[in-house]
Amino acid sequence: MSENNNNNTKNQNTTKTNIEKDLNKNEASLRKIFKNADDIVFRKIEGGQNQKINMLLVYVDGMTTKEAISEYAVQNLMMNMNLENLEKSPDNEILNAVSKTNIAILEVKTLLTLEECVDKMLSGETVLLIDTCTKGIMLSSRGWPMRGVQEPAAETLIRGARDGFNETMKVNITLIRRRIRDPKLKVKYTQVGSRSKTDMAIMYIEDIVNKTVLDTVEKRIKNIDIEAILESSYVEEMIEDDSYSLFPQIENTERPDAAASALLEGRVVIAVDNTPTVLIAPAIFVSFMQSSEDYYERWLPSCITRMIRYVALPIVMLLPALYVAVTQFHPNMLPTQLALYVAASRANVPFPPYFEALLMELVIELVREASMRITTPVGSTIGLVGGLVIGQSSVEAGLITPLAVIIVALTAIASFTIPSYNFSTTLRMIRFAFIILAAVFGLFGISIGLSVLIIHLCTLKSCGIPYMSPLSSFIEDRSDLKDTIIRPRIKNMVRKPKYLQAEKEKGN
């Protein structure tokens, strides 16, 4: 990573301090930089057979594998270093000799400035400075406590791999590499955040990816000007086409198989250090309706499951609004018996249908938010208590109708069928707008709302790719339709999605 990670010139300090020949001066400069940082360890050693060469090892406590440095670097430097001739005329030659013959660590790199030394130390590397040398050596020693490879809590499957990304970017890259053993899978490292200097990796398959999309992603990442990246959502927000839109334009996943699948489609994967969530670009509307499991189960049941998800989509967005529109504006649409039942059940309810729907939706959102903020066992209890007790009591108290409870509960259940959490959240939010439109204009309001929604979705792009592809060009891209509402057989999915304009497909 160290070779390429300084692409983001914007975030780099412009002043450079050369490493001095005098080790004490270098130590003083580093101590000044790290003033009041007690976790920085300065270890002075004397190397060479005659112990005449002064050296300084500097590292951040807790971010390095001490055993590796002790065993493969310090021990050799102190005990086995044979530099008799060089000891008489010490200069940068020592450094070369040391790095070539006395350090048994795989990854070493020459450092020219103190700023480089500081950057490497803060990334978990150990820096070795030698008296009389105007260069330093980076000894690869990254190592910190990390979470193991576990199943992602938000994307659990019945069938499929149980491994998930964790907070270490290199582990995440490894998990993807294990699935795609192709030399054409490229990983480009970069660093973002003037203070956080967060490592990022842009991954793609060279002969598949659309070069325009890749360039767009790289350019946008390069243009990120921010102090710190604490989660991949920061990157997501800064590289998406329209950050004012409610709809996510970059997909995210914690599953290596989903990321690998996206790479194989010709998309770009962005892994960000310190977060288990990997970003996938471009993302289109239909990709948020797909789950990894669709491809792991038998195709026909998966096909039906996916269709059910598409049935759930209008339910999530429109059902409460339809309830409001039909009961308030168009009761003549209902069959007579149902219309009579609705009229009878609403007789003692003091609120109009729109208020009833808004109130219940608000309660559901409150319960959902509360259950997310507390520990899992209590959270599920809160969900149950909230759902059952509040719903039941409200009906008994005559505040709302049983039909409203059924509709709100059905809407809440339908929202859980949407595989992408952030997409589902967006649909839930839109629901409130539809309720208000239905309260004002009835079905006409819903139709107008839908039209505005379609206009907005048709305007959106993700890294230049129309968000509504392939539906917005369904005749040209009809071959892509087979993996939208239905899931075709694997053997019918040999071609890359046309809307992505993958390089290999262009040649075909």
Added chain:
Amino acid sequence: MFNQDITPYQNISILILVSFAFQSLLMPSILSEIDGPVGWISIAAAALLLYLAMKPVNKLMEKHSEDTIISISNKLFPKFISRSIGLYYIFMFLISNSILLKDFSEQIKLMMLFKTPLSTIIIAILLTAGYAAKKGMQTIANITNIAVVIALIPYLLIIVFSTYYADYTNILPIYPADVVGVAKSIPFAMLGFFGFSILMFSNSRVAIKEKNLMINKRFIVISAILYMACYLLIVVKFGIKEAVNMVWPFISVMKFVNIPGFFFESTEIVGLCFQIVVTFTCICILSYFTNLSMQETFKTRENGYFIFIQIPILYLIAAALPGMYMMFPYIRIPIYALSALNFLIPLLVAFKDRKKGFI
């Protein structure tokens, strides 16, 4: 990928959708102009005329693949004539759009929102359409394709279910046909192919021109089939005697839809919801092409801000116009004029171009 061009199939969707909206608007005229259930002959004749006209028009478009009818006129005619052609298209689009808007708003008021003032409905539609028209050609094309999938196809399917109690003998007698009536109603039928006028502008925005020429012809054929099918459906459902009195035959058809297992009582409201999306998309398309003709006529760079000029004009015209059913007695001459000009202007331009040998 990053440009504003559309694909040939997106273009055909635009043309078919616009034509369908106008066909439903003009259907009562076709039904009432002819004595007998032979309006489909007018439609076929109009389609044939347009199909024949497509040959010189296609040649013209092949030559000037990046130009609209107005910019071609600018090259071929003196400024006064080309400016007049531009103004005609602006005027024609504005009038057509406002008629559609008014008729559509009245349907909504009558079927859905009895208490809401008509002006509120018109403003709501105009503001939403303005938002779309400002977004550019690709957005319009994307919207149209989505509208075809989620609204036009379900809408047509609902109509198909109305044939449940249809009497197919209603399409008879074909002979003796009311020849004068058929001839008189051809201009009405021609105006139902409104996509022909849109084509003069949309062709310049299509990315793959070669395919487009073939698709332009296909548009006439598909639109004609759709037009005739809808006409015949209304005739077999109601019989010509009843059908001539209908103001909105498509809505009347939907009252008698029989879909197995469908529990809603008023299917016309469900159908109207789909029609809202279809007609609304059509209004967006017309607004966009009015913008385009304005910028071509006044030679400004492409921008969507002309929509802010359009909105008050459309509102005022729509508010001033009487309902479509009230206009029927007076509408014949304007429709003849519009039909003739829409048909002849492209032919005139094509003829002039051929004569001038302009490349």
